[in-house]
Amino acid sequence: MVSKIKKADPEAAQVLVSALDTQEVTRGVLPPVDVDSRMNLLREERSVVLEFEPLWPTDIRKQLELVLAERRNALKLIGAGLQPIKTAMFKGPPGVGKTMAARWLARELNLPLLTLDLASVMSSLLGKTGSNLKATIDYGSSFPCVLLLDEFDAVAKRRDDDRDVGELKRLVTVLLQAFDQWPSSSLLVAATNHPELLDPAVWRRFDVQLDFAAPAIDEISALLRHEGLSDSFVSRIAPLLAGASYADIRRKLLSARKVGLLQDLPFEQVLLEQNASKPQSLRAEEVRRLRQAGMSQRKIADSLGISHPTVNRILKSLEKGNYGYQEPSA
Ligand SMILES: Nc1ncnc2c1ncn2[C@@H]1O[C@H](COP(=O)(O)OP(=O)(O)O)[C@@H](O)[C@H]1O
Ligand SMILES: [Mg+2]
Structure with a gap:
């Protein structure tokens, strides 16, 4: 008009x-x-x-x-x-x-x-x-x-x-x-x-x-830094949270804070433990992907928040073509 x-x-x-x-x-x-x-x-x-x-x-x-x-x-x-x-x-x-x-x-x-x-x-x-x-x-x-x-x-x-x-x-x-x-x-x-x-x-x-989509690793990292987590810890934990929604991540942080407080454990340790238990096939897949991208075993271990020997075991079993690989529980 x-x-x-x-x-x-x-x-x-x-x-x-x-x-x-x-x-x-x-x-x-x-x-x-x-x-x-x-x-x-x-x-x-x-x-x-x-x-x-x-x-x-x-x-x-x-x-x-x-x-x-x-x-x-x-x-x-x-x-x-x-x-x-x-x-x-x-x-x-x-x-x-x-x-x-x-x-x-x-x-x-x-x-x-x-x-x-x-x-x-x-x-x-x-x-x-x-x-x-x-x-x-x-x-x-x-x-x-x-x-x-x-x-x-x-x-x-x-x-x-x-x-x-x-x-x-x-x-x-x-x-x-x-x-x-x-x-x-x-x-x-x-x-x-x-x-x-x-x-x-x-x-x-x-x-x-x-x-709208689930946050990429960079966005997860930004969110975690915003929550006050240190850079070095963020680079360890962020890949473990890949695929989670913003709502999931906020829930996970909250839950780790509570468990940490009630059991008198460091928040970082709880968060890592709660999120390291991904399905093994999924973790093996991540290791394979990072290895193909040219990352060293040490770096893979750091970025996925798992131990160096575990990475080594996964890679060995992948080489053998043993995709039904079972991670020892010890
Ligand atoms: N971009 C974002 N940055 C930070 N937190 C977010 C973001 N998007 C969602 N969240 C968190 O996830 C929760 C759920 O988001 P919501 O908007 O309700 O999701 P939906 O897409 O299902 O509508 C929010 O309450 C907030 O805590
Ligand atoms: Mg909604």
């Missing part, structure tokens, strides 16, 4: 821009409740507090910063006839920061966060889900906020149930319309562990899609 009237009446365009800018919001609708139970459908946080500062991998950080930049300069973009990013899809396995990223965005943008956990809404009857979803989206559209549709794939999971196919189609239509009509004053984020369950027609509608 602004770009349309700008030529004819620049002053009116300016008034419109500043009207959009106002933080004084009048909420046209009440927070949505379930039609039957009258329970609140949404969790609403006026200002988000994170229990922990995220450390974003470089590519994720770049994409999140882009969302922030567009949101912060939304009026400038709108003034030039451009749409700022208003819908985002976060994909990836559990525990890798999708929910956290939505929370972080809300905090950085200084906007309230509304969270709709679709897994719980979908457990109600599908017909009501449609009206619940619609009420939620109407509410989220009525004032500047970040609306997080968490566990978004729950919508698609019902597809297996033939009885509900008609209702489901209507539901998807509600969603698609909501995405198209979503106002540029708010940000809608959908997060899912199972993007493959979603109809491509749904996720094509999102302005941006971010792929």
